[in-house]
Amino acid sequence: MAVDNLSLEAPSGKITVLVGPSGCGKTTSLRMINRMIQPSSGTITLDGRDTGRMKESELRRGIGYVIQHAGLFPHRTVLDNVSTVPRLLGMDKTETRKRSMELLERVGLDPAFAKRYPAQLSGGQQQRVGVARALAADPPVMLMDEPFSAVDPVVREQLQDEFLRLQGDLGKTIIFVTHDIDEAIKLGDQVAVLKVGGHLAQIAAPAYLLSHPVDDFVADFVGRDRGYRALSFQPTPRLPLASERTVSMGERIGGIDADWVLVVDDDNHPLGWVEPARLKGEVRSETLHRGGTVARASGPLRAALDAALSSPSRRGVIVDDTGALVGTVKAHEVLTAIEETSRPELANPDNPGAPAA
Amino acid sequence: MNGVITWLTDPLNWSGSDGIPGQTLTHLWYSAISLFVACLIAIPLGLAIGHTGRGRFFVVNLAGAARAIPSLGLLYLMVLWLFPKLKGDSAFLVPSLIVLIVLAIPPLMAGAYAGVEGVDPAARDAAKGMGMTGMQVLGKVEVPNALPLILSGFRSATLQVIATATLAAVAGTGGLGRFLIDGQKIRDYPQMAGGALLVAVLALVVDLLLAVVQRYVVSPGLTGRGAGPARGSRRRSPNRNLGNTPLDVDIPSTTRTVDPQTP
Numbered sequence: 375m376a377v378d379n380l381s382l383e384a385p386s387g388k389i390t391v392l393v394g395p396s397g398c399g400k401t402t403s404l405r406m407i408n409r410m411i412q413p414s415s416g417t418i419t420l421d422g423r424d425t426g427r428m429k430e431s432e433l434r435r436g437i438g439y440v441i442q443h444a445g446l447f448p449h450r451t452v453l454d455n456v457s458t459v460p461r462l463l464g465m466d467k468t469e470t471r472k473r474s475m476e477l478l479e480r481v482g483l484d485p486a487f488a489k490r491y492p493a494q495l496s497g498g499q500q501q502r503v504g505v506a507r508a509l510a511a512d513p514p515v516m517l518m519d520e521p522f523s524a525v526d527p528v529v530r531e532q533l534q535d536e537f538l539r540l541q542g543d544l545g546k547t548i549i550f551v552t553h554d555i556d557e558a559i560k561l562g563d564q565v566a567v568l569k570v571g572g573h574l575a576q577i578a579a580p581a582y583l584l585s586h587p588v589d590d591f592v593a594d595f596v597g598r599d600r601g602y603r604a605l606s607f608q609p610t611p612r613l614p615l616a617s618e619r620t621v622s623m624g625e626r627i628g629g630i631d632a633d634w635v636l637v638v639d640d641d642n643h644p645l646g647w648v649e650p651a652r653l654k655g656e657v658r659s660e661t662l663h664r665g666g667t668v669a670r671a672s673g674p675l676r677a678a679l680d681a682a683l684s685s686p687s688r689r690g691v692i693v694d695d696t697g698a699l700v701g702t703v704k705a706h707e708v709l710t711a712i713e714e715t716s717r718p719e720l721a722n723p724d725n726p727g728a729p730a731a
Numbered sequence: 732m733n734g735v736i737t738w739l740t741d742p743l744n745w746s747g748s749d750g751i752p753g754q755t756l757t758h759l760w761y762s763a764i765s766l767f768v769a770c771l772i773a774i775p776l777g778l779a780i781g782h783t784g785r786g787r788f789f790v791v792n793l794a795g796a797a798r799a800i801p802s803l804g805l806l807y808l809m810v811l812w813l814f815p816k817l818k819g820d821s822a823f824l825v826p827s828l829i830v831l832i833v834l835a836i837p838p839l840m841a842g843a844y845a846g847v848e849g850v851d852p853a854a855r856d857a858a859k860g861m862g863m864t865g866m867q868v869l870g871k872v873e874v875p876n877a878l879p880l881i882l883s884g885f886r887s888a889t890l891q892v893i894a895t896a897t898l899a900a901v902a903g904t905g906g907l908g909r910f911l912i913d914g915q916k917i918r919d920y921p922q923m924a925g926g927a928l929l930v931a932v933l934a935l936v937v938d939l940l941l942a943v944v945q946r947y948v949v950s951p952g953l954t955g956r957g958a959g960p961a962r963g964s965r966r967r968s969p970n971r972n973l974g975n976t977p978l979d980v981d982i983p984s985t986t987r988t989v990d991p992q993t994p
Contacts (some may be wrong), residue, residue, distance in 0.1 A: 408860060410856070410859065410860055430862075431863065431864050432862065433862070433864045434859070434860055434861060434862035435861065435862030436862075439857065439860035439861055441855070441857055441860070443851075443853040444853065444857075445851070445854045445855075445856055445857030445858075446854065446857070447854050447857075447858070447871075447872055447955055448851065448854065448876060448950075448952050449875040449876050449878075449952045449953050450950070450952065451873075451952070458861055459861050459862065460859075462861070462862055462867070463865065491950070491951060491952030492952065493952060493953075507857075507861075508861075517860075539732070572882035590988060598733075635777035644952075691786065727802055
């Protein structure tokens with residue numbers, strides 16, 4: 375049995391992520407929601423209505439559906455692909471066209487793509503079309519089955535960020551399946567970890583899941599560096615920032631008495647570090663050390679710590695929301711800040727295995 | 732050789748109902764009827780098998796077995812069996828048509844089946860998941876995507892039927908085969924060669940016309956002739972290479988065996 379006795383609730387307007395190892399029944403569970411797979415027993419209700427009593431095709435037309443390889447129709451243009459469900463529902467043709475064009479733009483595709491065919495798009499672009507197509511009839515519920523796992527990591531991250539931004543605007547009720555715990559934690563408002571057989575191991579908000587896994591299975595699954603990853607959910611408090619000596623491109627830095635100097639552009643955006651002691655002549659693009667990451671002051675602690683750890687000067691570069699330099703911070707200062715932040719409270723201290731309220 | 736040209740250019744051979752134009756029309760007419768009936772039988776069956784995935788072994792075995800049927804042998808068999816039961820012209824015609832229909836069914840059915848079977852499973856899953864009914868999935872997704880293979884099955888069948896319709900003359904009917912059979916009786920070799928040449932040319936011309944039709948009815952998204960420059964990585968559709976040639980539709984070796992566990 376792929377899924378046995380699974381019971382969970384996906385709150386309206388939130389992203390619920392089902393995550394688990396292969397064969398844990400997460401996709402089966404998802405596909406039972408729009409009855410692509412018929413559950414042998416039990417009920418699934420949508421807004422209080424039993425889906426088992428609804429007509430299959432009508433049920434599915436009211437639920438957005440995004441799958442791993444997008445599943446675009448190769449013989450239809452991008453625009454016609456997006457218009458599929460509105461046309462099935464018999465909506466007005468010109469109105470649908472207009473809306474589909476808007477949606478393409480919303481998912482970050484140039485309107486010029488409308489007339490193309492899926493074979494002419496990259497995997498990431500196809501997936502964007504897949505998302506636009508699922509949104510076309512404005513369904514309140516979306517099912518997404520590993521939608522970003524077939525694209526390369528850079529594109530995946532882009533798609534995830536845009537997906538979160540889109541969800542911020544639209545507020546759909548989303549069930550999202552993935553095998554990637556990092557993706558689950560990044561995207562989910564609540565994350566359900568499934569064991570083989572569709573048994574629910576734990577369902578909780580991502581930060582809670584990382585700090586209070588209920589058992590060894592969940593602890594193993596959320597990974598060894600969960601302490602570090604949990605910092606993604608901790609906003610950066612006020613850090614003791616040091617002001618940094620900066621130079622601009624093309625400047626001569628022979629006389630500066632410092633181990634490392636930060637190079638910035640005209641807008642005070644950091645570009646990289648240089649070592650005055652080793653650099654003869656002026657600062658050029660090729661002489662920059664670009665190894666350090668840059669953290670936003672309003673971002674999570676994880677980024678601030680990473681900035682400090684990755685910086686060649688051991689000083690992490692902190693910028694404001696426009697990307698302009700505000701100062702630098704050392705790793706031990708970030709660690710002090712981390713020690714002062716609180717971890718999510720255990721919901722029920724007498725019974726650490728209980729789910730979060 | 733000169734004799735062939737003389738025969739082909741003789742105005743006498745170009746007039747009357749048993750002249751070259753008349754026999755060509757008759758030839759085309761027999762071919763068209765046979766193809767039409769064969770399509771009615773084979774295409775719905777092939778689509779159904781591809782759509783449901785049931786009866787796969789049927790297509791595979793039929794396609795193989797049909798190649799082993801000797802057309803001439805079948806024709807004699809049909810004539811012997813049907814001649815006493817039919818009257819007038821149809822006594823000659825019906826056996827010939829049956830042979831042609833039997834010949835046309837396997838490529839047509841294999842094309843329809845392989846075309847539908849080859850549709851990207853993700854596209855089919857998406858179609859169903861977006862709320863298309865079974866018939867909508869077939870009509871809006873599977874058939875348009877299977878079109879290159881359906882048409883190449885059709886072209887393959889057409890070539891075979893036009894070539895084999897020559898045999899109809901053996902059973903005593905018209906068509907370009909008359910020149911071959913009649914020529915042989917009176918040892919008129921230029922007439923035989925001329926007739927053979929006409930059959931070959933006719934088959935090629937019809938195939939060319941069908942190629943043009945195929946170009947216009949198949950979606951540019953499937954043939955790679957889409958509007959605008961291609962960008963990014965192209966995901967190759969499995970049908971693309973087969974799209975434009977009337978090759979016999981080959982069933983992938985992995986599906987040749989009958990797997991009782993296939994759902």
